[in-house]
Amino acid sequence: MRKHHRGLGSVAAPALLLLLLLALVLPSTQTQSQKQSARETAAMAAEPARRLAGGIVESPGRENDLHIVGLARFAVSEHSSPLPLLNLHSRNTPLELEKVVRVKEQAVAGRLYYITIQVDEGGAKKLYEAKVLEQLWLDVRKLVEFRPAEGASPNV
Template sequence: MEYRGNSGKHRSIAMKLLLVVVFAAVMWWIMFSAPTKRNEKEGEMESPLAGGITEVDGVENDLYTVELARFSLDEHNKKTNAGLEFLRVVKVKRQVVAGTMHHLTIEAADAGKNKKLLEAKVWEKTWENFRSLQEIRQLH
């Protein structure tokens, strides 16, 4: 039997170091290389930083976005017996956290068909198959 020493241990340390370097490189790219846009109200430049909330245009009718909105209402209805019915997604924002926090403005109708505007926050970690409604509140 041949003695191989600590090669398995060194390989494990090398893999962890590689993951840290790749993560640092991705974070650097997100913070410094991502496109910026001008904030028209204040004349400042905005950059989509990790942890910052970024508005996402043109995905209101996207199947994934609609699925998140329906999930939000289903979870809310289970907890409160509200009986809200999904109508449409009005606005989408995203925040990079340990996963993604989706900030959704949703139009829904109650049992009397009265329209309500709600803001929902859904935390998602796709690599863990995790999705959780963090908050939902009525705007009007």
């Protein structure tokens, strides 16, 4: 019976040591978790528009992003392409992309990009607003809207 008793003692000692270690480590882990949570809360408060699911968010600095420029080129190309069934062009004067002026994004069933672009239209610089829907998992890219920008100066 003594052998059995010693066996229990040899199992209980490592288990007790493990519990003591957990008691020392657990409080510091909770403190780090609480600090991370506080940082996330502060970041959310700093960007209220991003907290709103589906909200339109400014994307400063993305004007030269190759993906965004590609979407702008796609929008100009789609707008200038022949209309189906009628075999007509949507515009008489071809548009040439000059630059992306402004970008906004919205999370929808995919991503909806609001892109303000400057184009050369027969020698004149004009601003247009394009809405492009992208659903990468479906391999979908669709021009939703393309219209002249309201109240915007082309000398941006």
